[in-house]
Amino acid sequence: MLKRLHENSDRKKVTINFEGVQIEVLAGETVAAAVLAAETDYTRTSAISGVHRAPYCQMGICFECLMEIDGVPNRQACMIEVREGMKVNRQHGARGLSDEVSV
Amino acid sequence: MKHSDFLVIGAGVIGSAVACGLLRKSRSVTLLDEGGDALRASLGNFGLVWVQGKGQGARRYAEWCHEASEVFPEYAQKLQDETGVDLAYRKPGGLTLCHGEEEYQKRTQVLARLKNESRHGAYDCSMLRRQEIQQMLPTLTLGPGIAGGSYSPHDGYLNPLALLKALHTSFTLGEGAFCSGIAATNIYHEHGRFLVTTSKGKFSAEKIVLAAGHGVARLAAMVGMQVEVHPEQGQLMVTERTRPVLSMPISGIQQTAEGSFIVGLSKREIGFNTDTDTRLLKQMAQRVVNAFPALASLRIVRSWSALRILSADGLPIYQQSESCPGAYVVTSHSGITLAPLHQTLIADWIVDGVQPEEFESFGTRRFDVEKTA
Numbered sequence: 001m002l003k004r005l006h007e008n009s010d011r012k013k014v015t016i017n018f019e020g021v022q023i024e025v026l027a028g029e030t031v032a033a034a035v036l037a038a039e040t041d042y043t044r045t046s047a048i049s050g051v052h053r054a055p056y057c058q059m060g061i062c063f064e065c066l067m068e069i070d071g072v073p074n075r076q077a078c079m080i081e082v083r084e085g086m087k088v089n090r091q092h093g094a095r096g097l098s099d100e101v102s103v
Numbered sequence: 104m105k106h107s108d109f110l111v112i113g114a115g116v117i118g119s120a121v122a123c124g125l126l127r128k129s130r131s132v133t134l135l136d137e138g139g140d141a142l143r144a145s146l147g148n149f150g151l152v153w154v155q156g157k158g159q160g161a162r163r164y165a166e167w168c169h170e171a172s173e174v175f176p177e178y179a180q181k182l183q184d185e186t187g188v189d190l191a192y193r194k195p196g197g198l199t200l201c202h203g204e205e206e207y208q209k210r211t212q213v214l215a216r217l218k219n220e221s222r223h224g225a226y227d228c229s230m231l232r233r234q235e236i237q238q239m240l241p242t243l244t245l246g247p248g249i250a251g252g253s254y255s256p257h258d259g260y261l262n263p264l265a266l267l268k269a270l271h272t273s274f275t276l277g278e279g280a281f282c283s284g285i286a287a288t289n290i291y292h293e294h295g296r297f298l299v300t301t302s303k304g305k306f307s308a309e310k311i312v313l314a315a316g317h318g319v320a321r322l323a324a325m326v327g328m329q330v331e332v333h334p335e336q337g338q339l340m341v342t343e344r345t346r347p348v349l350s351m352p353i354s355g356i357q358q359t360a361e362g363s364f365i366v367g368l369s370k371r372e373i374g375f376n377t378d379t380d381t382r383l384l385k386q387m388a389q390r391v392v393n394a395f396p397a398l399a400s401l402r403i404v405r406s407w408s409a410l411r412i413l414s415a416d417g418l419p420i421y422q423q424s425e426s427c428p429g430a431y432v433v434t435s436h437s438g439i440t441l442a443p444l445h446q447t448l449i450a451d452w453i454v455d456g457v458q459p460e461e462f463e464s465f466g467t468r469r470f471d472v473e474k475t476a
Contacts, residue, residue: 047344047362063404066343074343074402094344094362097243097397 002036014084025082032058032065032078035088043067043077047094066091107133107280109453110299110308112287112322115145116263116438117445118314119270124450125312126277133306134274135299136283142317142334142375145438147409149339149367150263151352152440155197155228155255156213162220163464164418168437171444172257178443179261185276188269190261191360197258198236199354200249200394207250214253228255242348246393252353260352262360263439270442282306287315290325292427297326310429312453316412317375319434327426330467332434334410338379339367340387342401349395356391364398366391370411379406411436421449421465432467 004026012027018035025034032055035043042052044066055065058078065077070087073095077088108129111122114136122134154172158165172194179192201207211230218226232251237244239254275281284303290311291298297311313322316332323330344362355368368387384406392399412434414420419435431453435441448459463469 094346096346097348098400 001039004037014082014086016082016084016086016088018088019090027082029082030058030078031067031069031080031082031086031088034082035067035077042090044091045093050093104305104307105133105280106307107131108309109133109312110297110306110310111135111312111314112299113137113314113316113318114271114281114283115143115314115316116267116270116442117145117316117433117435118312119267119274120438120442120445121312121314121433121450121453122279123270123274123277124446125454126274126279127450128454130278132274133280133282133308135285135287135301135306136281137286137315137318138284142377142410144316144409144412145267146264147337147339147407148263148439149337149355149357149365150260150266150439151197151354151357152192152194152259152261153197153352153354153437154257154440155199155253156217156354157437158418159213159216160220161416161418161464162222163461165217165221165226167419167444167465168440169257171441172259174443175259175440178446182266182269182273186269186272188265188272190265190269192259192261193360194257194259195351196254196256197260197352197354198239198252198254200236200245200252202248202250202390202393204250207252210253227257228253239351240349242350243395243397246396248393258352260357261439266439266442287318287322290322290430292326292430295429297427297430310431310453312431312433314433316434317410319412319432323424323430323432326424326430328422328424328430328432328467330414330420330422330432330434331470332412332414332420333372334375335413336369336371336373336376336408336410337367338369338371338383338387338406338408339365340384340403340406341365342398342403345401348397353394355387356394363404364391364401375410377408377410379408415470419465420467421452421462422467 013024014027015022023038042054044053053064056062060079066074067077068089069075108131109125111118111134114134125132154168157168179190201210286302289300297308299306313319320330342364349358358364422432424430
Protein backbone atom coordinates (compact mmCIF):
# COMPACT_ATOMS: atom_id res chain seq x y z
CA MET A 1 0.00 0.00 0.00
CA LEU A 2 2.56 2.56 1.14
CA LYS A 3 6.24 2.19 0.38
CA ARG A 4 9.40 4.13 1.06
CA LEU A 5 10.81 6.25 -1.77
CA HIS A 6 14.25 4.80 -1.18
CA GLU A 7 13.57 1.25 -0.08
CA ASN A 8 17.11 0.09 -0.79
CA SER A 9 18.87 2.94 0.90
CA ASP A 10 21.93 2.08 2.89
CA ARG A 11 20.57 3.89 5.93
CA LYS A 12 20.98 2.10 9.22
CA LYS A 13 18.09 -0.11 10.28
CA VAL A 14 16.61 -0.45 13.76
CA THR A 15 14.11 -2.92 15.17
CA ILE A 16 10.97 -1.81 16.98
CA ASN A 17 8.22 -3.85 18.56
CA PHE A 18 4.79 -3.07 17.14
CA GLU A 19 1.87 -4.82 18.84
CA GLY A 20 4.20 -7.60 19.92
CA VAL A 21 5.79 -8.10 16.49
CA GLN A 22 9.39 -7.15 15.76
CA ILE A 23 9.64 -4.99 12.65
CA GLU A 24 12.73 -3.65 10.96
CA VAL A 25 12.53 0.05 10.08
CA LEU A 26 14.89 2.81 8.97
CA ALA A 27 16.75 4.86 11.56
CA GLY A 28 15.67 8.50 11.52
CA GLU A 29 12.11 7.95 10.36
CA THR A 30 9.10 8.68 12.51
CA VAL A 31 7.08 6.03 14.29
CA ALA A 32 4.11 6.98 12.09
CA ALA A 33 6.12 6.47 8.88
CA ALA A 34 7.56 3.22 10.20
CA VAL A 35 4.23 1.62 11.07
CA LEU A 36 2.59 2.82 7.84
CA ALA A 37 5.43 1.28 5.82
CA ALA A 38 4.79 -1.95 7.70
CA GLU A 39 1.31 -2.01 6.12
CA THR A 40 -0.54 -1.32 9.33
CA ASP A 41 -4.28 -0.94 8.73
CA TYR A 42 -4.90 1.37 11.70
CA THR A 43 -2.94 2.91 14.56
CA ARG A 44 -5.65 3.96 17.03
CA THR A 45 -9.36 3.82 17.71
CA SER A 46 -11.30 7.06 18.21
CA ALA A 47 -12.00 8.10 21.81
CA ILE A 48 -15.58 9.01 20.86
CA SER A 49 -16.89 6.64 18.19
CA GLY A 50 -14.35 3.83 18.47
CA VAL A 51 -13.69 3.80 14.71
CA HIS A 52 -10.26 2.94 13.31
CA ARG A 53 -7.87 5.79 12.54
CA ALA A 54 -4.41 6.16 11.03
CA PRO A 55 -1.80 8.95 10.70
CA TYR A 56 -3.02 11.78 8.51
CA CYS A 57 -1.19 15.13 8.49
CA GLN A 58 2.27 13.76 9.43
CA MET A 59 3.28 17.13 10.83
CA GLY A 60 1.94 17.28 14.38
CA ILE A 61 -1.35 19.07 13.81
CA CYS A 62 -4.22 16.60 13.47
CA PHE A 63 -3.65 14.19 16.38
CA GLU A 64 -4.90 11.25 14.28
CA CYS A 65 -1.64 9.33 14.83
CA LEU A 66 -1.87 8.94 18.63
CA MET A 67 -0.20 5.74 19.81
CA GLU A 68 1.15 4.24 23.00
CA ILE A 69 4.92 4.50 22.80
CA ASP A 70 7.15 2.90 25.44
CA GLY A 71 4.19 2.71 27.79
CA VAL A 72 3.17 6.35 27.44
CA PRO A 73 -0.35 6.78 25.98
CA ASN A 74 -1.58 9.34 23.42
CA ARG A 75 1.78 10.17 21.88
CA GLN A 76 1.94 11.74 18.44
CA ALA A 77 3.64 9.03 16.39
CA CYS A 78 4.42 11.47 13.56
CA MET A 79 6.54 13.62 15.88
CA ILE A 80 8.68 10.88 17.40
CA GLU A 81 11.69 9.18 15.84
CA VAL A 82 12.03 5.42 16.01
CA ARG A 83 14.63 4.04 18.39
CA GLU A 84 16.14 0.56 18.71
CA GLY A 85 13.95 -1.58 20.97
CA MET A 86 11.05 0.88 21.10
CA LYS A 87 7.70 -0.62 22.08
CA VAL A 88 4.80 0.74 20.06
CA ASN A 89 1.13 -0.14 20.48
CA ARG A 90 -2.13 1.13 19.08
CA GLN A 91 -3.95 3.69 21.23
CA HIS A 92 -7.31 2.21 22.05
CA GLY A 93 -9.85 4.97 22.74
CA ALA A 94 -9.14 7.44 25.53
CA ARG A 95 -6.38 6.84 28.02
CA GLY A 96 -6.95 6.35 31.74
CA LEU A 97 -5.31 8.07 34.69
CA SER A 98 -2.93 6.58 37.24
CA ASP A 99 -5.27 6.78 40.22
CA GLU A 100 -8.42 5.94 38.30
CA VAL A 101 -10.88 3.97 40.41
CA SER A 102 -13.22 1.77 38.46
CA VAL A 103 -16.85 2.33 39.37
CA MET B 104 -29.90 48.50 0.57
CA LYS B 105 -31.37 45.84 2.78
CA HIS B 106 -34.14 46.95 5.13
CA SER B 107 -35.46 44.98 8.09
CA ASP B 108 -37.50 45.58 11.22
CA PHE B 109 -34.58 44.62 13.45
CA LEU B 110 -30.86 44.73 12.81
CA VAL B 111 -28.53 43.09 15.33
CA ILE B 112 -24.85 44.02 15.11
CA GLY B 113 -22.69 41.25 16.55
CA ALA B 114 -23.26 37.52 16.08
CA GLY B 115 -21.52 36.24 19.17
CA VAL B 116 -23.49 34.30 21.71
CA ILE B 117 -25.26 37.45 22.98
CA GLY B 118 -26.25 39.00 19.64
CA SER B 119 -27.27 35.60 18.29
CA ALA B 120 -29.47 34.79 21.29
CA VAL B 121 -31.17 38.20 21.07
CA ALA B 122 -31.63 37.80 17.30
CA CYS B 123 -33.23 34.36 17.76
CA GLY B 124 -35.52 35.90 20.37
CA LEU B 125 -36.54 38.72 18.04
CA LEU B 126 -37.45 36.15 15.37
CA ARG B 127 -40.24 34.87 17.62
CA LYS B 128 -41.96 38.25 17.20
CA SER B 129 -40.88 39.42 13.75
CA ARG B 130 -40.27 37.89 10.33
CA SER B 131 -37.72 40.56 9.55
CA VAL B 132 -34.47 40.26 11.52
CA THR B 133 -30.94 40.75 10.16
CA LEU B 134 -27.84 39.62 12.07
CA LEU B 135 -24.41 41.01 11.15
CA ASP B 136 -21.35 38.90 11.93
CA GLU B 137 -18.00 40.64 11.67
CA GLY B 138 -15.89 37.66 10.68
CA GLY B 139 -12.96 35.48 11.65
CA ASP B 140 -10.63 38.16 12.93
CA ALA B 141 -13.08 39.62 15.47
CA LEU B 142 -12.13 39.34 19.15
CA ARG B 143 -14.66 36.68 20.00
CA ALA B 144 -15.18 35.92 23.65
CA SER B 145 -17.91 33.56 22.43
CA LEU B 146 -15.31 31.25 20.91
CA GLY B 147 -12.60 31.44 23.54
CA ASN B 148 -14.54 30.96 26.76
CA PHE B 149 -14.76 28.12 29.27
CA GLY B 150 -18.42 27.19 28.71
CA LEU B 151 -19.73 27.50 32.26
CA VAL B 152 -23.40 28.04 33.04
CA TRP B 153 -22.51 29.43 36.43
CA VAL B 154 -24.27 30.96 39.41
CA GLN B 155 -22.22 30.50 42.57
CA GLY B 156 -20.23 33.48 43.76
CA LYS B 157 -21.59 35.88 41.14
CA GLY B 158 -23.17 39.21 42.05
CA GLN B 159 -21.57 40.20 45.32
CA GLY B 160 -22.94 43.65 46.08
CA ALA B 161 -25.27 43.26 43.09
CA ARG B 162 -28.30 41.27 44.20
CA ARG B 163 -30.20 41.66 40.94
CA TYR B 164 -27.28 40.20 38.96
CA ALA B 165 -27.03 37.24 41.35
CA GLU B 166 -30.75 36.62 40.81
CA TRP B 167 -30.45 37.15 37.06
CA CYS B 168 -27.81 34.39 36.79
CA HIS B 169 -29.89 32.12 39.00
CA GLU B 170 -33.01 32.67 36.88
CA ALA B 171 -31.01 31.79 33.75
CA SER B 172 -29.70 28.61 35.37
CA GLU B 173 -33.26 27.58 36.33
CA VAL B 174 -34.54 27.71 32.75
CA PHE B 175 -31.33 26.49 31.11
CA PRO B 176 -32.11 22.73 30.99
CA GLU B 177 -35.36 23.29 29.08
CA TYR B 178 -33.74 25.97 26.89
CA ALA B 179 -30.84 23.71 25.95
CA GLN B 180 -33.09 20.76 25.20
CA LYS B 181 -35.33 22.83 22.94
CA LEU B 182 -32.41 24.37 21.06
CA GLN B 183 -30.82 20.97 20.64
CA ASP B 184 -34.06 19.37 19.38
CA GLU B 185 -34.62 22.20 16.95
CA THR B 186 -31.12 22.35 15.48
CA GLY B 187 -29.73 18.84 15.97
CA VAL B 188 -26.59 20.36 17.53
CA ASP B 189 -25.46 18.53 20.67
CA LEU B 190 -24.66 21.26 23.23
CA ALA B 191 -23.13 18.77 25.69
CA TYR B 192 -25.01 20.69 28.39
CA ARG B 193 -24.92 19.09 31.81
CA LYS B 194 -26.07 20.41 35.18
CA PRO B 195 -24.51 18.26 37.87
CA GLY B 196 -23.86 21.27 40.10
CA GLY B 197 -20.46 22.91 40.38
CA LEU B 198 -17.59 23.21 42.81
CA THR B 199 -15.11 25.92 43.73
CA LEU B 200 -12.11 24.32 45.40
CA CYS B 201 -10.27 26.06 48.24
CA HIS B 202 -6.53 25.53 48.43
CA GLY B 203 -5.70 25.88 52.10
CA GLU B 204 -7.65 27.13 55.09
CA GLU B 205 -7.33 30.80 54.21
CA GLU B 206 -9.13 30.34 50.89
CA TYR B 207 -11.76 28.27 52.68
CA GLN B 208 -12.46 31.08 55.15
CA LYS B 209 -12.58 33.68 52.37
CA ARG B 210 -15.02 31.59 50.37
CA THR B 211 -17.18 31.12 53.47
CA GLN B 212 -17.34 34.91 53.81
CA VAL B 213 -18.30 35.35 50.14
CA LEU B 214 -21.23 32.97 50.55
CA ALA B 215 -22.29 34.65 53.82
CA ARG B 216 -22.32 38.00 52.07
CA LEU B 217 -24.40 36.68 49.16
CA LYS B 218 -26.82 35.18 51.67
CA ASN B 219 -27.14 38.49 53.56
CA GLU B 220 -27.72 40.40 50.38
CA SER B 221 -30.29 37.99 48.97
CA ARG B 222 -33.97 38.86 48.92
CA HIS B 223 -35.08 35.95 51.10
CA GLY B 224 -31.97 35.61 53.24
CA ALA B 225 -31.04 32.38 51.52
CA TYR B 226 -28.25 31.45 49.11
CA ASP B 227 -28.24 27.91 47.81
CA CYS B 228 -24.53 27.07 47.92
CA SER B 229 -22.82 25.12 50.69
CA MET B 230 -19.32 25.03 52.08
CA LEU B 231 -18.05 21.47 52.13
CA ARG B 232 -15.01 20.01 53.82
CA ARG B 233 -12.43 18.02 51.93
CA GLN B 234 -13.88 14.60 52.75
CA GLU B 235 -17.35 15.57 51.52
CA ILE B 236 -15.90 16.82 48.25
CA GLN B 237 -13.84 13.66 47.83
CA GLN B 238 -17.08 11.66 48.15
CA MET B 239 -18.61 13.73 45.34
CA LEU B 240 -15.59 13.04 43.12
CA PRO B 241 -14.98 9.33 43.73
CA THR B 242 -12.83 8.77 40.64
CA LEU B 243 -10.19 11.43 41.18
CA THR B 244 -8.10 11.85 44.33
CA LEU B 245 -7.89 15.37 45.79
CA GLY B 246 -4.48 16.80 46.53
CA PRO B 247 -3.44 17.15 50.19
CA GLY B 248 -3.68 20.96 50.09
CA ILE B 249 -7.40 21.10 49.35
CA ALA B 250 -9.18 22.28 52.50
CA GLY B 251 -12.66 22.11 51.03
CA GLY B 252 -14.81 24.14 48.73
CA SER B 253 -18.26 25.39 47.87
CA TYR B 254 -20.92 23.42 46.01
CA SER B 255 -23.94 24.80 44.22
CA PRO B 256 -26.55 22.57 42.57
CA HIS B 257 -27.37 25.38 40.12
CA ASP B 258 -24.11 25.29 38.18
CA GLY B 259 -23.46 23.47 34.92
CA TYR B 260 -21.46 23.59 31.70
CA LEU B 261 -21.69 23.09 27.98
CA ASN B 262 -19.65 23.25 24.79
CA PRO B 263 -19.65 26.99 23.96
CA LEU B 264 -18.71 26.39 20.32
CA ALA B 265 -21.74 24.13 19.97
CA LEU B 266 -24.01 26.74 21.60
CA LEU B 267 -22.91 29.40 19.12
CA LYS B 268 -23.35 27.01 16.21
CA ALA B 269 -26.82 26.03 17.45
CA LEU B 270 -27.89 29.68 17.75
CA HIS B 271 -26.69 30.45 14.22
CA THR B 272 -28.47 27.33 12.94
CA SER B 273 -31.67 28.23 14.77
CA PHE B 274 -31.56 31.78 13.43
CA THR B 275 -31.15 30.55 9.86
CA LEU B 276 -33.87 27.89 10.25
CA GLY B 277 -36.18 30.64 11.52
CA GLU B 278 -35.52 32.52 8.28
CA GLY B 279 -33.49 35.28 9.84
CA ALA B 280 -31.00 36.99 7.52
CA PHE B 281 -27.53 35.95 8.67
CA CYS B 282 -24.86 38.13 7.05
CA SER B 283 -21.31 37.07 7.84
CA GLY B 284 -18.01 38.76 7.13
CA ILE B 285 -19.61 42.21 7.48
CA ALA B 286 -18.23 44.86 9.82
CA ALA B 287 -20.42 47.84 10.72
CA THR B 288 -18.63 51.15 10.16
CA ASN B 289 -21.14 53.92 10.88
CA ILE B 290 -24.67 54.31 12.18
CA TYR B 291 -26.98 57.19 11.26
CA HIS B 292 -30.37 57.96 12.80
CA GLU B 293 -32.55 59.58 10.14
CA HIS B 294 -36.33 60.10 10.08
CA GLY B 295 -36.77 57.65 12.94
CA ARG B 296 -34.90 54.90 11.12
CA PHE B 297 -31.37 53.61 11.40
CA LEU B 298 -28.95 53.48 8.53
CA VAL B 299 -25.83 51.37 8.98
CA THR B 300 -22.90 51.51 6.61
CA THR B 301 -20.72 48.41 6.56
CA SER B 302 -17.75 46.87 4.82
CA LYS B 303 -20.27 45.39 2.34
CA GLY B 304 -22.96 47.96 1.61
CA LYS B 305 -25.73 49.65 3.58
CA PHE B 306 -28.40 48.25 5.85
CA SER B 307 -31.40 49.98 7.36
CA ALA B 308 -33.75 49.04 10.16
CA GLU B 309 -36.53 50.30 12.40
CA LYS B 310 -34.63 49.18 15.48
CA ILE B 311 -30.99 48.22 16.00
CA VAL B 312 -29.34 46.15 18.70
CA LEU B 313 -25.66 46.70 19.45
CA ALA B 314 -24.19 43.44 20.72
CA ALA B 315 -20.74 43.89 19.25
CA GLY B 316 -18.69 42.95 22.32
CA HIS B 317 -15.53 45.03 22.42
CA GLY B 318 -16.84 47.07 19.48
CA VAL B 319 -19.93 48.21 21.35
CA ALA B 320 -18.61 51.49 22.78
CA ARG B 321 -17.65 52.89 19.37
CA LEU B 322 -21.03 52.00 17.85
CA ALA B 323 -23.05 53.18 20.87
CA ALA B 324 -21.46 56.63 20.66
CA MET B 325 -22.96 56.97 17.15
CA VAL B 326 -26.45 56.69 18.59
CA GLY B 327 -25.86 59.04 21.50
CA MET B 328 -24.89 56.56 24.19
CA GLN B 329 -21.85 56.51 26.39
CA VAL B 330 -20.99 52.89 27.11
CA GLU B 331 -17.68 51.76 28.55
CA VAL B 332 -16.39 48.20 28.44
CA HIS B 333 -12.85 46.97 28.91
CA PRO B 334 -11.04 43.73 28.11
CA GLU B 335 -9.93 41.31 30.80
CA GLN B 336 -7.75 38.56 29.43
CA GLY B 337 -8.25 34.94 30.43
CA GLN B 338 -5.88 32.17 29.38
CA LEU B 339 -6.95 28.60 28.81
CA MET B 340 -5.31 25.24 28.17
CA VAL B 341 -6.67 21.95 26.94
CA THR B 342 -5.15 18.54 27.59
CA GLU B 343 -5.20 15.24 25.77
CA ARG B 344 -8.36 13.18 26.24
CA THR B 345 -8.87 10.66 28.99
CA ARG B 346 -11.71 8.42 30.04
CA PRO B 347 -14.33 10.39 32.01
CA VAL B 348 -13.11 10.88 35.59
CA LEU B 349 -14.38 14.35 36.58
CA SER B 350 -18.15 14.47 36.55
CA MET B 351 -18.67 18.08 37.60
CA PRO B 352 -17.38 21.51 36.53
CA ILE B 353 -14.99 23.11 38.95
CA SER B 354 -14.30 26.79 38.81
CA GLY B 355 -11.29 26.76 36.48
CA ILE B 356 -11.14 23.02 35.71
CA GLN B 357 -13.52 20.84 33.76
CA GLN B 358 -13.51 17.67 31.71
CA THR B 359 -15.37 18.03 28.44
CA ALA B 360 -17.85 15.50 27.10
CA GLU B 361 -15.09 14.30 24.76
CA GLY B 362 -12.66 13.71 27.63
CA SER B 363 -10.24 16.66 27.40
CA PHE B 364 -9.56 18.72 30.48
CA ILE B 365 -9.91 22.46 30.06
CA VAL B 366 -8.15 24.73 32.50
CA GLY B 367 -8.89 28.44 32.76
CA LEU B 368 -7.81 30.26 35.87
CA SER B 369 -6.33 33.58 34.90
CA LYS B 370 -7.36 37.24 34.86
CA ARG B 371 -5.13 39.98 33.50
CA GLU B 372 -5.85 43.52 32.43
CA ILE B 373 -3.37 44.09 29.62
CA GLY B 374 -5.53 45.72 26.97
CA PHE B 375 -6.37 44.09 23.65
CA ASN B 376 -3.67 41.48 23.98
CA THR B 377 -4.38 37.82 23.23
CA ASP B 378 -0.87 36.45 23.76
CA THR B 379 -0.43 33.53 26.11
CA ASP B 380 2.22 33.62 28.78
CA THR B 381 4.12 30.45 29.67
CA ARG B 382 4.80 31.51 33.24
CA LEU B 383 1.11 32.09 33.86
CA LEU B 384 0.14 28.83 32.14
CA LYS B 385 2.64 27.04 34.36
CA GLN B 386 1.08 28.55 37.50
CA MET B 387 -2.35 27.45 36.29
CA ALA B 388 -1.12 23.92 35.58
CA GLN B 389 0.49 23.80 39.04
CA ARG B 390 -2.78 24.76 40.72
CA VAL B 391 -4.59 22.02 38.79
CA VAL B 392 -2.00 19.44 39.82
CA ASN B 393 -2.28 20.64 43.43
CA ALA B 394 -6.04 19.98 43.21
CA PHE B 395 -5.76 16.65 41.38
CA PRO B 396 -2.24 15.15 41.40
CA ALA B 397 -3.18 12.46 38.85
CA LEU B 398 -3.56 15.12 36.15
CA ALA B 399 0.20 15.78 36.26
CA SER B 400 0.73 13.02 33.69
CA LEU B 401 -1.47 14.70 31.07
CA ARG B 402 -0.01 16.50 28.10
CA ILE B 403 -1.29 19.96 27.25
CA VAL B 404 -2.17 20.08 23.57
CA ARG B 405 -3.18 23.72 23.10
CA SER B 406 -3.38 27.01 24.93
CA TRP B 407 -5.11 30.24 23.99
CA SER B 408 -6.50 33.39 25.47
CA ALA B 409 -9.72 35.34 25.11
CA LEU B 410 -10.84 38.77 26.28
CA ARG B 411 -13.75 39.08 28.67
CA ILE B 412 -16.00 42.06 27.98
CA LEU B 413 -16.46 43.84 31.28
CA SER B 414 -18.36 46.94 32.25
CA ALA B 415 -16.95 49.06 35.08
CA ASP B 416 -18.86 47.01 37.69
CA GLY B 417 -18.77 43.70 35.77
CA LEU B 418 -22.58 43.63 35.35
CA PRO B 419 -24.48 43.48 32.06
CA ILE B 420 -25.51 46.66 30.28
CA TYR B 421 -29.01 46.70 28.80
CA GLN B 422 -29.91 50.22 27.70
CA GLN B 423 -32.02 51.98 25.10
CA SER B 424 -30.70 55.22 23.67
CA GLU B 425 -32.58 58.29 24.88
CA SER B 426 -31.57 60.52 22.00
CA CYS B 427 -32.06 57.81 19.33
CA PRO B 428 -34.94 55.64 20.59
CA GLY B 429 -34.97 52.26 18.93
CA ALA B 430 -31.23 51.73 19.43
CA TYR B 431 -30.32 49.26 22.16
CA VAL B 432 -27.07 48.16 23.77
CA VAL B 433 -26.86 44.59 25.02
CA THR B 434 -23.48 43.61 26.41
CA SER B 435 -22.42 41.34 29.21
CA HIS B 436 -19.87 39.02 30.67
CA SER B 437 -21.62 35.64 31.30
CA GLY B 438 -23.03 35.50 27.77
CA ILE B 439 -23.30 31.71 27.98
CA THR B 440 -25.11 31.59 31.32
CA LEU B 441 -27.50 34.38 30.37
CA ALA B 442 -28.35 33.13 26.85
CA PRO B 443 -31.89 31.97 27.71
CA LEU B 444 -32.76 35.35 29.23
CA HIS B 445 -31.24 37.29 26.34
CA GLN B 446 -33.37 35.20 23.98
CA THR B 447 -36.62 35.80 25.90
CA LEU B 448 -36.81 38.74 28.33
CA ILE B 449 -34.26 40.97 26.60
CA ALA B 450 -35.70 40.30 23.12
CA ASP B 451 -39.21 41.03 24.47
CA TRP B 452 -38.00 44.29 26.02
CA ILE B 453 -36.61 45.36 22.63
CA VAL B 454 -39.83 44.42 20.81
CA ASP B 455 -42.50 45.54 23.29
CA GLY B 456 -40.69 47.72 25.80
CA VAL B 457 -41.64 45.39 28.66
CA GLN B 458 -38.90 45.68 31.25
CA PRO B 459 -37.88 42.81 33.52
CA GLU B 460 -38.00 43.49 37.23
CA GLU B 461 -35.56 46.10 38.65
CA PHE B 462 -34.22 46.59 35.16
CA GLU B 463 -32.54 49.88 36.04
CA SER B 464 -29.87 47.78 37.80
CA PHE B 465 -28.55 47.04 34.32
CA GLY B 466 -28.97 50.48 32.72
CA THR B 467 -26.21 53.00 32.12
CA ARG B 468 -27.73 55.45 34.64
CA ARG B 469 -26.11 53.43 37.40
CA PHE B 470 -22.71 54.71 36.29
CA ASP B 471 -23.86 58.34 36.60
CA VAL B 472 -24.89 57.65 40.17
CA GLU B 473 -21.48 56.20 40.94
CA LYS B 474 -19.72 59.17 39.40
CA THR B 475 -21.66 61.78 41.39
CA ALA B 476 -21.66 59.82 44.66
